[in-house]
Amino acid sequence: VRGSGFLRRMVRSLVGTLVMVGRGRITQQDLKAILMSRDRSNAGQTAPAHGLFLDRVLYHEDHKSDQDAEACRQYPLTRHGFFV
Numbered sequence: 001v002r003g004s005g006f007l008r009r010m011v012r013s014l015v016g017t018l019v020m021v022g023r024g025r026i027t028q029q030d031l032k033a034i035l036m037s038r039d040r041s042n043a044g045q046t047a048p049a050h051g052l053f054l055d056r057v058l059y060h061e062d063h064k065s066d067q068d069a070e071a072c073r074q075y076p077l078t079r080h081g082f083f084v
Helices: 010-022 028-037 066-074
Strands: none
Touching: 010 028
């Protein structure tokens, strides 16, 4: 997940909803509709905090590799402030 800022439990909510997609409970189109609704009550159950960790922080000015730089170019932040 990339973003310029995060709301409380936002990533956990996204993960819980992505788990629903992985288990076939909702479709990718359902996920898109949930994200576009910007209403957390439409999202899946909030994932538990254990097992989630911060992998890295990327800044446009300080790319660690060409792959990181390419990821920033391919997936710019949306107007909603996050990209999955």
